[in-house]
Amino acid sequence: MDTTVAHPARRYNYWLGGKDHFAADRASGDAIEAAMPSIRTMALENRRFLGRAARLIASRGVRQFLDIGTGIPAPGNTHEVVQAVDPASKIVYVDNDPIVLSHARALLTSAPAGSVAYLDADLRNTRSILDHTDLKATIDLTEPVGLLLIAVLHFIRDDEDVTGIVRTLLDALPPGSYVAATHATWEYLPAEAVAKLTAANPDGRFQARDGADFARLFDGLELVDPGVASVAHWHAQDEPQPRPAVEDVACNGFVARVP
Known part of the structure; x- marks a missing residue:
């Protein structure tokens, strides 16, 4: 593990x-916070969206979940x-940071009736996820699955075939499955904020996409x-009011069903 390089989960x-x-x-x-002072609000609202989306999918009868880009465990984990x-319910978590791995194995403990696995x-490397023996031992891909892609796709650049990655995942899901995803966007931000965010992303690892480009992936x-909406406003009627402005969150999200 190279601790001199920032990692999205730790950040x-x-x-x-x-x-x-x-x-x-x-x-x-x-x-990043200097360019977008409300970034902590964005992180918190993403976390709240995860809880609401997972709860909605579970309320529709899905009992298997694949959470890719799970991050370091925090209150309100998917399971x-x-x-x-x-x-x-059965849950498979996926991430690629050793710290996430160690914490996940120690803290992500299933209820006795269900099961939790961490990859x-x-x-x-999408196939390495779908073909993993621990995933196959936990999730039955012939039955509906809830796929969670929360704040992860904006770390996949276009030149890394983000469309192909998403399509490979969707093709593995049977009808009746659900997808919940969120994605950072700069479409609500002033030009000067976008310029500062671009300067804070020198390696190009982060790639914001507007709501239309995000939706096209799916x-x-x-x-x-209500379709693609700010994570701060999507099914948020029971969250503390008033809700943050879309400009302060700059992140879209949705839940969709696989027909």
């Missing part, structure tokens, strides 16, 4: 107020949300109302 943990990060993660996080609906894998799915 996200920093923004959420966690303790599992290094100097490079904090420096990167601070640079806690969906096993509150049905303790027999050390990279979304860019063509063919049946969007749950």
Whole structure:
């Protein structure tokens, strides 16, 4: 593990107020926050969206979940949300950071009736996830699955075939499955903020996409109302009010059904 290079999971943990990060993660996080002072609000609203989306999918009868880009465990993990609906639910977490791996194995403990697995894998190597023996031992891909892609696709560049990655995942899901995804966008931000964010992304690892480009990655799915919307506003009527402005969150999300 190279702790001199910022990692998205550790940087996200920093923004959420966690303790599992290094100097490079904090420096990167601070640079982004200088360009977008509300970035911590964005991180918190993504987390809240995850809980609402997972709960909705579970309420529709799905009992298997694949959470890719899970990040360092924090209150409201996917298995806690969906096993509150049905303790027999099964969850597979996927991330590619050793710190996430160690914490996940120690903390992501299933309810006795269900099961939880953790895969050390990279979304860019999609087949390594779908073909993993631990995934096959936990999830039955002939039955509906809830696929969660929360704040991860904006780390896959176009030249890494983000469309092919998403399509490979969708092709593996049987009808009746659901997808919940979020994606950062700069479409609501002023030009000066975008310029600062671009300067804070020197390696080009982060790629924002507007709502239309984000939705196109998932063509063919049946969007749950209200479709693609700010994560701060999607099914957020029971969250603390007033809700943050879309400009302060700059992240879209949706839930959709696989027909």
